[in-house]
Amino acid sequence: MNKIIILLINILFLTSVIKSDVCPIDSSWRPTPASINPPITSPPLPTTQAASDIVYGANDLYYMAFYYVTTPNNLQDVVSDNDSEFTVNFPAYSPNYFYIVSKQSAPSLKANVTYQFSFDFKLGQPSSPIGKIENMTLSIYQPGDTDYILWSYRAPTYAKTFTGDFTSNTDFKTTSITFSVPFDIGLSIFILQVNRSIATGSEITNVFYRNMKITVLSKPIVTPPNLVVKDSELVYLPKPSATLDPQDATTCPYLATDLVHWHNPSTWPSSLVPSPSDIITLPAGKRVLISPCSISQTQIYQKIIIPPTSELVFADSNFTMNIKDIYVQGKFIMGTTKCRYNANINIIFHGSKSFENTIAPFFGSKGIAVAAGGFISVHGKQYHSSWTKLAATVWSGDRVIYVQDNVNWEVGQEVLIATSIFKDEEDNQNEVMTIKSISGRVIEFTKPIKFYHYGGSEYQVEVALLSRRIVFQGDEVSSQQDSFGGHILISGEGQFAGVQLKRMGQKNVKARYPLHYHLAGVVNNSYISDCVVTKSYYRCYTIHGTNNVTLTRNVAFDAFGHCYYLEDGVEQNNILSYNFGAFVHTIGEPASGGSQTGETFYQNENLTQPADSASGCFYITNSWNTIIGNSASGGWAGFSFPNLEKPIGNHRDINMEPQAWNTKVFEGNTAHSSGYQWISGSSIYVGGKLTFDEEAGILVYNTGRFSRETCKDGIFSWDSMTYEWMRFNNTKIFLSNFGLQHWGSRVEVVNLESYDNNRPATLFGDAWLSNAIVDGQTGNILSKSNLYKRQGFQLYDTYVTTILSHITFRNFIENPTSIYPDDDNVVIIALTFSDIYKPQFISSLVNITLQNVPTSQIIGHKIVNDSGSSRFFNLIDWDGSLIGNPGVPTIVGSHEKWWKYSDALCHFQPDWTVWVCDKGSKSVGNIEIYMPNLIVRGQQYEYGSYVGSVSLFGEGISEIRKTNISKNAGITGILNMGWYLYLTGGSPTYLELWVAQVPFGHYIFMAIPYPAGTVFNIYTENRWAWENAFGFNATLGTSAAQVRAGNGTIYYFDQSNLFIKIVNPARFGDPSESFNRAGVKVDYVYWEYFYHIHASNPNVQPNADGFYPSFAYNLPSSTL
Known part of the structure; x- marks a missing residue:
């Protein structure tokens, strides 16, 4: 009788929670494995690009008039069938002209290409001679200029005045004009100036607009003639192998013959299939196969525990699991290295914000924790490359892009096109697009691209795949509400490949990161490969107290806190290769400060790691790791190397000085669109200091200038034989403030390409910059602005030794608005502000090449008579290549005649305000x-x-x-x-x-x-x-x-x-x-x-x- 009751209960359970009508319990039964093929065959690529509209409504515009900026009542949305309709309301006695100004950037505009501007218009009252609209002017402005046009004249970059039917107050009348600009415009604001015959009278009036838009007209799609085939001119940026990882379907874990089915009552000691409300512990010593028909795909499971002798093996079939907690002491298997799964598997973690340890002690809630001795393996389909770069520049309205590598991406997947702008966080021009069709290196999207993205010969922005078939994500409601997503913590061995992690991480909760090796010690076979983290509330990929991990071919986009994160300073011998991070946000206001001292931040409940005030893509607390072929877009810095005198966190008692370790390998890395949030910020930053205040029991971080002594085996010694130079090889930096900022005592930067940076590098101590291209202005039209001062290198003012060798400086053109050399675009700039800090002989140059650099822009020395750093400025040009006297070693000294040691061998250079002398024996x-x-x-x-x-x-x-x-x-x-x-x-x-x-x-x-x-x-x-x-x-x-x-x-x-x-x-x-x-x-x-x-x-x-x-x-x- 009892067996019959148990059987009936199981039947009732299975019919209520299992989606499939049939779920066989035969030990040999397996669900049909998913296909590796794309679910949708790509349609052919188009030959014509459809017209695209950039529509402007009330939320996209604001009103300005003479000495008067908009209030909420001046420009308002109108409730109608047309979402773009709005009204402009005028107070009595309004001036005879007003402006409608776009809040966001207008589309990028190609020179001599025809565009269309149009709108529907009607008056709010019958037309009258008072305030009659005579004409309108469409103007294109630099973004910053629109803040000043009411107070001082700012010339637009383009303007066109036109007329139309502006008299009707009953029906909308359409006005449409075409226009073309004489030169390329990448970033601009459009202003519609409405001109009346005279000012309005005593009555309040209004007008209506709808369908205001700029249209990129239809055109044939033609393959660009000069597709980029080599991403760099000088440096070598390594790429991963173009071949897919080898697979062997006969090894797939779901084929094992000793598996037992989750949905088979006999699998469970109670002979009952567990319900979602149970805390489910797998039976000891069993390998349990979970299939789509094994579970409810809508109900939320409370918790699954996998004991040390047990395994949970997933079938390679499409399904969704909603769950709160999973605790792995044994094995969690969802594909393997040799058997990547092709199914769409969606694991959704549920739970509101909590500090309870519902998974296990110290392991938190809402996620997966793998205990020491446990093992997790999650492998989804490999998409390769996981990220690539543009092969041609993309313009607003384009729907087709060309990339540098063949990719096996699929229709319907999401793709990120990274920004081409300097101040990434202030003007987000990263775009997420959906694939409509694809063939090899050509991709069509479902909607037009909004912004300009640069893919020139000098550099090209990244294009990354954001979709994967296996998705681990936090539930949408509670995760977004409290920035409290799911998390995965591994204290044993863990292997992840082809996984998307979305809405993961728990903001300001330590150890609750999307994917996190936690105090695992020295691991033997752990890696994260070709995964993607999107919309993270706290970090991306974390290595904490763990060595020998490989992070390779991964992508991360839109994350708070340091993204690729080495936590305590003891993490060594890890490999970070071919990864990409983008759009990383600080927690709280970004660190700034008006001097080299930076700002100090203290641990608190809203900033549990104070270094997150300077969050960047890669955060390296110990340099003895291999960092190769990575790219960082955005963040406070792209790569941060903070100074730690001793480890923090769980390793405070370890006898180690993390900051004393040299770079094991730093090779072929790229950073851009960062370093602008602080006066001394950079895209690669070796500086700042993180300490633990023993008395207060909190972490303290200062962003500013702190030096480090790098020595053999990380052991500081005054013996110069143990000194080691931090080495940065084959590095590319663009759209940055100071490029590479290194406050340490010894550094070598060899093979560097620097483009559109305020400076390529700022180096201290014994510093060598060699074999470089430093380009002050590239073809990226977004980087062209008279607001920027580009300097090839600033020579420091005291107690350093700097050697610049084999460097090509290009395109340093005089800025006509500059008053002093400090504000100009110059190759070599002197630091001349102090009488306390004075230069010794500290600067040597050799084998310098100048291309498109006028003589006036070679050296910038500001005369400051009261400053010793100005009076004693000097350098030695060992072969005369900088100053244009080839083969003649030359001394350059300041404006003072003190440097004129010989009438015959010295002359004054007025453009540089320095003396130039043959060195001879001097x-x-x-x-x-x-x-x-x-x-x-x-x-x-x-x-x-x-x-x-x-x-x-x-x-x-x-x-x-x-x-x-x-x-x-x-x-x-x-x-x-x-x-x-x-x-x-x-x-x-x-x-x-x-x-x-x-x-x-x-x-x-x-x-x-x-x-x-x-x-x-x-x-x-x-x-x-x-x-x-x-x-x-x-x-x-x-x-x-x-x-x-x-x-x-x-x-x-x-x-x-x-x-x-x-x-x-x-x-x-x-x-x-x-x-x-x-x-x-x-x-x-x-x-x-x-x-x-x-x-x-x-x-x-x-x-x-x-x-x-x-x-x-x-x-x-x-x-x-």
Whole structure:
């Protein structure tokens, strides 16, 4: 009797919850596997492009009149059968013209192509002479100009005045005009100016519009003649193999003979098939096959637990499962590496926002958690390539695009075309399209493209597939309402391929990310391949406390928080290859700040990871990973390398300094449309600092300037033999602020293409940029604006060593609106703002090529007389290739005559406001002089704190060639020359002179005036050397000439000037004494060799500050 009851219960359950009429329980039965073929055969590609309309309604427009901007009552929607109908209402005594302005960008317009503008119009009251409409003008403006046209004249980029029937108040009358612009316009705002005969009177009036639109007319579809076949000119951007992953259908897991059916009552210990309301635990030791007819596809299942000895195997058939939680201790199998499923399988996670651990302790709710020792394998059909790039530029109204790679995408799938604009978050021009037809590298969409997308020879934006057959997603209602989607957490081994994750991630809930390796340690066979994350509330792909994971060929679009995320700083030996991320949003207001110090953010309930204030596509807390062939569009930065002095989170007690690890491999990566939200922002950012405040128990993140020391095996040492340079190979950056910003101590950027960036890179420490193309303006019409200042490279102002080699600079054209070089488009720009920070010899260039660069734009040096960084600006062009003197090593120095060491070998370049001199045997060096009560080491003083000057003398120099010196220490100038130090307040009884940068074989012939009868005690100190190695006591010589010809150990006083030859005997010319790359060098500063000079005079009393009375300026002999 009991068996009959149980059988009846099962029958009732199966008939109520199972969609299929028949669900056999025979152990050999399997549902028919899904086909690999597209569900819809693609129709032929069209030969003609249909006309397309961009329609403007009340929500797309606003009203302006003289000194008057719209209020909600001026331009209103009208309830009618036509959604585009709106009314413009005029207050009494309105002016004789008004504007209707588009809120959003007008379509991109091709030069000399005919477009149509049309609308229906009628008056709201009978026509009268007062306020009669005479004509209208269609104008195209730069977007920013529309904010000012009421207050000052802004010329439109195009305008056309026209007439029409504007007298009817009963029937709409259609006005249609054609127009064509004389040059390409990528980004604009249209304004319709309505012109009356006179102003309106005392009555309130109105007019009606409908069907206002710009039409892109029909045209034949012709294959562009110059399709891009090579995505880069110089750098190599690797791609994954073009072949699909090998498959073997005989290995498919649903074919195993030891499977038992979910829907078979005998599978379950109770002999009852579980109901959706149960907490379902698979029977121990069994491999359970779940088929479409096994479950209800509409009811929500509460929870499934897979014990350690059990497996849940899915059939390769179309179905939907609605569920709250799945806990995997055993195996969860939905396809394998060798057997990708072709079915449309939809797993929907349900549950409102909760912090309860309903899956398992520490694993949260609304998703899948795989315990340590567990295994999950989800493999859907492979679509390849998962992303590609345009092969030709796309214009508004186009429906067909050409891409660079053959793709096996399908009709009905969604495709992303990435933005071609700089400020991605401020003007979202990423477009999601649906495929109508497809053949190889040509794709037609169901609707016209709205924006311009660049696919020129210099760079091409990405095109990514957003659809997959297997979809894991958060339920639509609760997920969107609370930004609380589903999540997948793996603490064991996990393999995912061909999966779409939609509405996943739980905003500001740690460890609740769309796809997340969580504290899995060293894994052996875990990967995420050709998956896609869309509409994520918190991150995309996370590696946390896990090593040896591979993320490859994945796509992510529209996510909050860092997207590809290495969490704690201990994650190493992972591979991130051929992935694409786009449209990543910060959590809260984006980090900004007006200086290099950035902003500081603190962990709180609305920002649980404060670094998400600077969210980017790739977030790399430990550089010892392989990062190859990836691309990042948008985000605060494309690739972020924050500084962590120690790991965070679960690994705070690990003895490691993440920031000390070098880049294992960073090769062939691309970033664009980022870096604009902060003055020092960039698309690849090595900077910022993330710490854990032990006292407060929270994370703290500062976005600003923090350096890092990269060393062998991540172990910091003062031993230079352990130093390693962060290396960025084959990198491409476009539409960025500073391209690659690196605050660290050592960096090499080799093989770089930089296009339409404000700067290609900002590099600190020992920095080498080599083999690069830096293009100030490409053919991308969206990047052409006089608002931008493009600079090839800014040379820093102090204590760095920079070498630029084998670089081609292109298209740096004068900006006629610029006042200073800082605002102009120039190749080399000097940093000239400070008197505290002054340049030593820190910049070397070699093998520079200039293309389409006027002479005036080669060097930009702003004269700031009170700034030491301006007065001492310098560089060495080792082969004359920058300044246009091929084969002649050249010294470039600032505007001061101090740099003119030779009449024959030096000339002033007025375009650059610098002196240009043949280098010959000369070089550039630096000293710092300290004097009690005048120039005190470590003190900083305001502009203009002058204390004297330093002048060139000897070698035939008779005119005054000097520069001012201030209380801020530091003098940089031509070596192997006479330097006359003149202090307006008199010479000191004691000074110490730091020989900061006088390399082997070079010297400074120093002269200092003193009163007759002065006696000197001069000795040197090698401050940090054992037993003062190479120190000596100087002796009195017999002539100034003897001093200059000597080895620095003698001095001479001619009763007017003290002469001493400044050398550094601790320098031997060893390569380690300079930063050497590409056959040229920058000499290192030496820490620290000092000359100490004590002066006493029995006849002249110094003042209370220790200075003798001042003397008249008297330049030493020109014959010395």
